[in-house]
Amino acid sequence: MTQETLEPEVSADDSYKLNNKLISSIRLAVSTADAERLADLLEPLHAADIADMLEQVDEVQRREILVLSTDIIDGEVLSELDEGLREEIIDFLPQKVLSEAVRDLESDDVVDLVEDLGEPQQEAVLEALDDADRVAVEQALSYPEESAGRLMQREFVxxxxxxxxxxxxxxxxxxxxxxxxxxxxxxxxxxxxxxxxxxxxxxxxxxxxxxxxxxxxxxxxxxxxxxxxxxxxxxxxxxxxxxxxxxxxxxxxxxxxxxxxxxxxxxxxxxxxxxxxAGVGEGRLSDKVISTTRRRFPWLAVNLLTAILASMVISQFEVAISQLVALAVLMPIVASMGGNAGTQSLTVAVRAIATRDLTGSNVWRVIRREVLVGLINGVIFAVVMGIVGVIWFGSINLGLVIAAAMVINLVVAGLAGTVIPVVLEKLKVDPALASGAFVTTVTDVVGFFAFLGLAVIVLL
Amino acid sequence: MTQETLEPEVSADDSYKLNNKLISSIRLAVSTADAERLADLLEPLHAADIADMLEQVDEVQRREILVLSTDIIDGEVLSELDEGLREEIIDFLPQKVLSEAVRDLESDDVVDLVEDLGEPQQEAVLEALDDADRVAVEQALSYPEESAGRLMQREFVxxxxxxxxxxxxxxxxxxxxxxxxxxxxxxxxxxxxxxxxxxxxxxxxxxxxxxxxxxxxxxxxxxxxxxxxxxxxxxxxxxxxxxxxxxxxxxxxxxxxxxxxxxxxxxxxxxxxxxxxAGVGEGRLSDKVISTTRRRFPWLAVNLLTAILASMVISQFEVAISQLVALAVLMPIVASMGGNAGTQSLTVAVRAIATRDLTGSNVWRVIRREVLVGLINGVIFAVVMGIVGVIWFGSINLGLVIAAAMVINLVVAGLAGTVIPVVLEKLKVDPALASGAFVTTVTDVVGFFAFLGLAVIVLL
Known part of the structure; x- marks a missing residue:
């Protein structure tokens, strides 16, 4: 075995990615229960890379790795693990290994390790600490979650x-x-x-x-x-x-x-x-199917409601659609363009709120800008879609209707994409969490209503 | 004037946001041309806050502030400014002020400052440097953009x-x-x-x-x-x-x-x-209307093409829709749910690729998970939408059709949302940039095709 095979391979485009070859070698060592070879492979790895490796193999292999070499889990590796895996691995570790692992961590790292654990694992870690350290950690845990008190270390000069x-x-x-x-x-x-x-x-x-x-x-x-x-x-x-x-x-x-x-x-x-x-909430790659499904469900449920709302708008125009099926063919284009433009505006607004760049003192200027951008892009795409409408369905009036609806919806998208996150933030609701559903509801409803409504007036 | 009005106010929910009161005071001082008051207001501010303030006022006020107190612009403030504003302000500064400003910066900060400037401003800054510093900066600029060589400082111990x-x-x-x-x-x-x-x-x-x-x-x-x-x-x-x-x-x-x-x-x-x-490309709040419009245009254009593609699928079913308008009312729901679920999967995949958590060694496990999540949520929403369909339009068969289409589209969404970013990354295309359009095209086309196709088979 040469030195070269031990080091994570340096590839041209990404020198830090744990490479597949190394993971395959680890898997091979595990399947042949070759503890010595496994130790050789893991020894040169940084704690963060060991944690990543444990996340990338599946549950069975993870067990086998831990059985073959419990001593690879030190405090640092525990700190680096995803929360989900951390509980699994702490459950599996003998108390003695756990004690040694947590004892050499700074107090802030122990707090970080402990705060998201379930009751029994938390107990296990706290018991593993010296009395003085335990008191320090328990005191840190008395500060509110996600506060400076949880983040700080008590070791300072x-x-x-x-x-x-x-x-x-x-x-x-x-x-x-x-x-x-x-x-x-x-x-x-x-x-x-x-x-x-x-x-x-x-x-x-x-x-x-x-x-x-x-x-x-x-x-x-x-x-x-x-x-x-x-x-x-x-x-x-x-x-x-x-x-x-x-x-x-x-x-x-x-x-x-x-x-x-x-x-x-x-x-x-x-x-x-x-x-x-993106409507995913929290979510890690190591999450199980059921917890992932549960996490994504609420966003999809909200989306279903807003989609039904949009459909109810369409159903008001059933007569028009049955008279001119081209309306059903073209209407998703207007809604989709509005949804896209709205998402653009809202993402910029949500980011600017997060970085404190969008404040009361420039909100009107930003709204004006977004509306103008919507207007200009709206006019350009209105011309394009108008021409497409005329060519496809041979009706100048249909072209005019889709063009007008496009301008209206893109202006509304710019407006809604900025105003909705700003208002949500004022109401102390996380704009990143809730804006998407509101904005696409607005652009769907306005898009269908403007297009089908104008069609009824102009065409029928 | 008390000390209190000078300090950025500490509010309960956000102690670091430049507050509106301070910005209003600055505007007042500018409009009354009160240079002394302006200096008092700006003096306690950190360079980063001065830069933020300059970004939040409009162009006219910015000019007036600079006229009243050129000396607030030091190297640090220049470093903190958004690129767009930086050019504007460097153009406006007398060469002497510029020289002083850049001279006390470390070499990496000068490089950062200079690399995105236009030719004339870059010249102006380089001329302001000592010979030794200029050589160092020019050497740094000889390294590729966005490389370690541009990022490093040459001052070390x-x-x-x-x-x-x-x-x-x-x-x-x-x-x-x-x-x-x-x-x-x-x-x-x-x-x-x-x-x-x-x-x-x-x-x-x-x-x-x-x-x-x-x-x-x-x-x-x-x-x-x-x-x-x-x-x-x-x-x-x-x-x-x-x-x-x-x-x-x-x-x-x-x-x-x-x-x-x-x-x-x-x-x-x-x-x-x-x-x-979100399809915005780069983009800052201080960008002008025209550059913002131009930047968002390509994404909207791609979206228009994919929307037209989806419409062409719909147009294949014009006869079916004219026979049963309920199809036009319900079809956007299937497409919208697929688009949402696809965006969820793709965002998780894009992030996991960026953080090196999604690699060749776990890609199949992730794809299996996403498809399973799509299947489970698909079945749940299929039941819900099936019932809605039956109640709304009184047709059990219509309920079955929309339910089946929902399951199909959510499974496809999970698959496409994972496979597309992984494949794009293999092809060396930034998955964050291009996945969205591909995934929503797939979910739109599959959503419309599955729903309308099944409707033709089952209902007509």
Whole structure:
């Protein structure tokens, strides 16, 4: 066996994807119960890649891998696993392996691990911790879900703000219990209120007698422990923070949030936005058929209602359709174009709301823009469809009707696609979650009504 | 004026949003040409917030703000601006202000600033740089767009890998030109090949005589200078990197990429995915009407073609529809449900491809799951719609037809929603960009064909 087969293969177009060859080798080792070969294959992998691998094989193979090598599951691998799999694997692990796995994690990672587990697994993990760590985790769990308190780690490095560089360095050299990763020394006053922070780079670059306050960063933000995590992530992204001190109600330092935690939150928020816009809710590739079906059902049910509503509009024009079947042939085009244009506007609006770019002070300008865009594209496609209508069905009037309906529906799409998410946000409803159904209802109803209504007036 | 009115107001539900009150105050100061008041209002704002503010006011107000206080535009504000506005503002700035603004930026930020500018503005910025910086930026621009070479900064801290902690600290104290932000000291061999890195925390925590190689991080990754930026971002996210050395073809250290750059890329990729899935392409809130219209046009044009295709399917059944108008009323429901279910499957597949969770080794399992989910939801909604059909139109056979068509279309939706993005990715076409049109074409055509075809067989 050469070194080469051990390393994830570097392919031209994607060097980080766990490659099929490696997974096949793992499967082969598992099916021949070759524990030694399996260990050789897994050894060079990063925890995140091991977690991904466990997600990609099926349940039976996962069991066999765990039987052959329980010791591949350390705290990091547990942290990296999808929630669904995490429960499955924790159930399967002997308590001793679990204890060792969670003991070397930072407190924020343990909280992240524990908070979505079922009662029995949560108990199992908490029991595995030292008393001091358990108290810390339980305290973190007392903060609201998705708040800064859940996100922060309690391991941080602080110093009185009257110290100088030499004192700070001596303190760190004497301290055996520094966090694995830290980027700032936080300065506090005697009441433990953070007053600034110093980057480690500055500590290293300055002379021992330099006062810490002289080299503290210019801009400095603290985060209230109850702040929702999406706002924390926004602050990290907006102000390019690397780490930020978290304070309690009395402004006392209680923890630190680092950029990797914020990056995770941002990643999850994006994921949620995309999935919600598509009517999927949460959803992971490792979810089972039944839970996936259940999750997608409500959106389809809402869509059925709106589709029936649109059909009821059509049924008002049954007489017209029976007189001129071309109407039935052409009507889905108007509705479909409106639905598409509406989705374009609403996606831009939902994103702009999420990134705080769409606010009360520019909402009218954005609405005007979307309506104008709808008007211009509406006119262009009206001309195209008008011509198609005339050629296909040989009726200039039919061409005019579909053209007029197209303009109306695309303008309405721009309007509804912007106004609906803005209004939903004002009403504290997640616009990503609910806008789609409303907007397509509007464009379907308006599309069918405008086209069939005009047809009745002009053609019959 | 109290301190309170200067700070962005902290509201209960969102403490970071630039509030309307502040923007109104700024508008008032601008309209009364009160430069001093404007300076007071802007002074406490972070560069990112100033950039957001400039994006939220309209073009006339933006000009007036710049006239009243050109000095608010520093390099950071320029970096934070949307591309469209950046050109506008650089055109407007006196060369002297521009020079000062770009001079204090790190090389990666200048590259980011310059790469999307038009020729004349790019010249203006490059001229404003010192000779050494200009060469560095021009060299960075010689790397492919969206590659690690464009993303990296050339300011980094390295040390021979035989040094000890004391030597490293002395070197940094003696060096006046350290980067603003850095998190690791990179160890290199005599050929400048990176061999490991040491976190600043470890440098501070260990005794002067400790060898650097003894405290180097366990896991260490270098990034090839030509690697595409989405893979760089993936590596940062997957392996929780804070910074990573970039190497050239000969494995020599040429730069460093830090997590904030990677976070930006990740953010942009997400944004692109969401917008592409909705058929918007790129698009920012500050875009003008014409460029927005132009950008959305191609997607609407593709949608028109697929809608016409669906209409051609309907037109094959004109006789059936004229005999039974209920078919025209009900047919959009089947198509719409299929379109929705297909979008759900395709969004999950597109995301899973982007996050490298959907690979050759689990594609069949995912397809099976999606088809099963389609089948189960299909059966449920078939029962519902069958009953609705019977009640509404009093025909059991019509109920059976719509129920059967619903099952068929939802199964096809699950299949198409997964297979189409996977195949597109194999063909090196961005699945986020193109899947939507294909999947809805399939669900429209199959929906209309199954429903109307079955109707002809069963009902007529």
């Amino acid at each position: 602080m110093a009185p703000d009257h110290w100088n560089v030499g004192q700070a360095i001596d303190y760190m050299r004497a301290n055996d219990d520094l966090p694995d990763q830290f980027y700032h020394m936080i300065l506090v006053d005697p009441r433990l209120k953070p007053t600034g922070y110093v980057t480690l780079g500055k500590l290293l670059a300055n002379r021992r007698e330099t006062k810490l306050t002289l080299i503290a960063e210019e801009s400095f933000r603290t985060i209230p422990v109850t702040q929702p995590e999406d706002q924390v992530a926004y602050a990290f992204n907006q102000y390019h923070l690397i780490s930020a001190p978290v304070v309690d109600q009395d402004d006392r330092l209680v923890g630190v949030i680092t950029i990797d935690d914020a990056m995770n939150v941002l990643d999850e928020e994006h994921e949620e936005d995309i999935l919600r816009l | 390295m040390a021979p890998d035989h040094w000890n902690v004391g030597q490293a600290i002395d070197y940094m104290r003696a060096n006046d030109d350290l980067p603003d932000q850095f998190y690791h000291m990179i160890l290199v061999d005599p050929r400048l090949k990176p061999t490991g890195y040491v976190t600043l925390g470890k440098l501070l925590a260990n005794r002067r005589e400790t060898k650097l190689t003894l405290i180097a991080e366990e896991s260490f990754r270098t990034i090839p200078v030509t690697q595409p930026e989405d893979q760089v971002a993936y590596a940062f996210n997957q392996y929780h990197l804070i910074s990573a050395p970039v190497v050239d073809q000969d494995d020599r250290l040429v730069g460093v990429i830090t997590i904030d750059d990677a976070m930006n890329v990740l953010d942009e990729e997400h944004e692109e995915d969401i917008l592409r899935l």
